[in-house]
Amino acid sequence: DLKTPTNQDLITYRKEHLGKSLSLQYKVPIKMVRGAGQYLADQFGKKYLDTVNNVAHVGHEHPKVVKAGQEQMALINTNSRYLHENINALAKELLETLPPELSVLHFVNSGSEANELAIRMVKANTGEKDIIASEVGYHGNANMCIDISSYKFDGKGGSGALEHTQIFPLPDAFRGKYRGNQTGEKYAAEVQQCIDTIHNKKRGVGALIIEPIISCGGQIELPEGFLAKSYEYVRKAGGLCISDEVQTGCGRMGKTFWGFQLHNVIPDIVTIGKPLGNGHPIAAVACTQEVAEKFANGMEYFNTFGGNPVSCAIGAEVLKTVKRENLQQNALEVGEYLKSELKELTKTFPIIGDVRGQGLFLGIELVDEELNPLAEQTDYLANRMKDHGILMSTDGPDHNVLKIKPPIVFTKENAKELIHYLKKIFAEDFMQI
Numbered sequence: 001d002l003k004t005p006t007n008q009d010l011i012t013y014r015k016e017h018l019g020k021s022l023s024l025q026y027k028v029p030i031k032m033v034r035g036a037g038q039y040l041a042d043q044f045g046k047k048y049l050d051t052v053n054n055v056a057h058v059g060h061e062h063p064k065v066v067k068a069g070q071e072q073m074a075l076i077n078t079n080s081r082y083l084h085e086n087i088n089a090l091a092k093e094l095l096e097t098l099p100p101e102l103s104v105l106h107f108v109n110s111g112s113e114a115n116e117l118a119i120r121m122v123k124a125n126t127g128e129k130d131i132i133a134s135e136v137g138y139h140g141n142a143n144m145c146i147d148i149s150s151y152k153f154d155g156k157g158g159s160g161a162l163e164h165t166q167i168f169p170l171p172d173a174f175r176g177k178y179r180g181n182q183t184g185e186k187y188a189a190e191v192q193q194c195i196d197t198i199h200n201k202k203r204g205v206g207a208l209i210i211e212p213i214i215s216c217g218g219q220i221e222l223p224e225g226f227l228a229k230s231y232e233y234v235r236k237a238g239g240l241c242i243s244d245e246v247q248t249g250c251g252r253m254g255k256t257f258w259g260f261q262l263h264n265v266i267p268d269i270v271t272i273g274k275p276l277g278n279g280h281p282i283a284a285v286a287c288t289q290e291v292a293e294k295f296a297n298g299m300e301y302f303n304t305f306g307g308n309p310v311s312c313a314i315g316a317e318v319l320k321t322v323k324r325e326n327l328q329q330n331a332l333e334v335g336e337y338l339k340s341e342l343k344e345l346t347k348t349f350p351i352i353g354d355v356r357g358q359g360l361f362l363g364i365e366l367v368d369e370e371l372n373p374l375a376e377q378t379d380y381l382a383n384r385m386k387d388h389g390i391l392m393s394t395d396g397p398d399h400n401v402l403k404i405k406p407p408i409v410f411t412k413e414n415a416k417e418l419i420h421y422l423k424k425i426f427a428e429d430f431m432q433i
């Protein structure tokens with residue numbers, strides 16, 4: 001049968017033969033067939049502005065990144081037990097962006113693998129199993145990652161935290177346990193409570209893992225002073241500090257290249273994923289010399305695909321492109337413009353309770369007068385924006401946060417278009433849906 005399958009054919013086949021817990025985006029699913037920059041096109045030639053894809057970091061199908069991969073693919077691809085300059089070149093590009101304390105890299109293939117390796121490093125370094133993580137945090141799909149991801153084990157199908165996982169409340173200054181300014185100390189005291197719990201059980205602290213902006217939690221910016229204080233407490237207890245930069249890294253924050261740099265801390269381990277390959281599966285773990293030395297305890301860490309010449313050619317070109325095209329600066333300028341325009345919208349549309357985030361990593365939280373979450377209205381907005389050719393995603397524990405995390409080539413014109421349609425849809429009568 002040479003006929004192109006219809007979307008319904010694709011859906012029917014997926015339902016029967018692909019993972020049953022795999023969901024589809026949108027009420028009427030889309031088949032995308034092309035990408036370019038901040039745009040995607042479906043099979044009918046309809047063009048969409050993409051405000052969702054933080055993987056296509058320097059733009060969908062960036063010609064230089066595509067070419068780097070194609071050229072290396074035609075020459076040789078092997079595992080990293082052979083010498084190759086590409087792995088060194090990517091290491092150099094990455095290390096240039098990191099503080100000198102973080103000077104050793106392990107290359108892997110996904111954010112989950114990066115966090116899985118980070119936790120192994122913690123165990124090898126400290127001899128401890130207890131990990132402290134945020135409520136509604138998400139760190140990946142592997143077993144150890146799921147065990148520290150409250151987003152999963154506290155959600156549908158989950159069965160709560162395991163003995164060695166200590167969860168502190170989502171440090172959300174808008175609707176969380178402590179609200180308003182100066183909540184950093186209060187939330188850090190919750191991290192100290194997790195440490196006390198571990199000590200009361202006569203065990204020691206392995207690590208704290210957290211994103212600099214908690215993405216699945218609904219783009220939660222960490223309150224001022226929270227991270228520095230938490231690092232201090234964890235280190236005093238002998239634990240390590242991991243910054244999960246799978247979503248926030250590689251220039252998206254605008255002001256800084258990495259999210260942890262917004263908080264004036266230096267982690268012991270940084271995990272890097274999504275944007276590094278611009279869609280190609282490559283990820284990395286950066287750590288200190290000390291952490292790397294203690295991890296090399298005799299058991300080899302080998303990863304068949306991690307650090308192969310094709311992936312490294314792609315990763316190095318992504319980082320070069322961020323630098324060459326000044327994309328961190330673009331994330332800062334366009335992000336700040338967009339955030340201020342979104343804040344303007346709150347004056348006309350009171351259901352926008354909060355606008356937050358950094359650079360091109362923003363969130364809009366929809367609530368009623370009593371701050372109750374408006375999940376259905378948020379879903380309505382994302383679906384109506386799609387009708388107008390703009391892709392947006394929703395997240396947060398109450399599904400009431402519209403997320404904006406486009407390829408960082410997103411322009412001021414794109415931001416204006418986004419605001420134009422948001423104004424139009426927010427003005428629709430959708431409170432009673």
Ligand code: PMP
Binds near residue numbers: 110111140211215
């Ligand atoms: N950490 C964070 C913060 C993530 O958002 C994700 C993926 N959404 C992961 C880790 C896991 O990455 P991957 O899906 O590439 O395994």
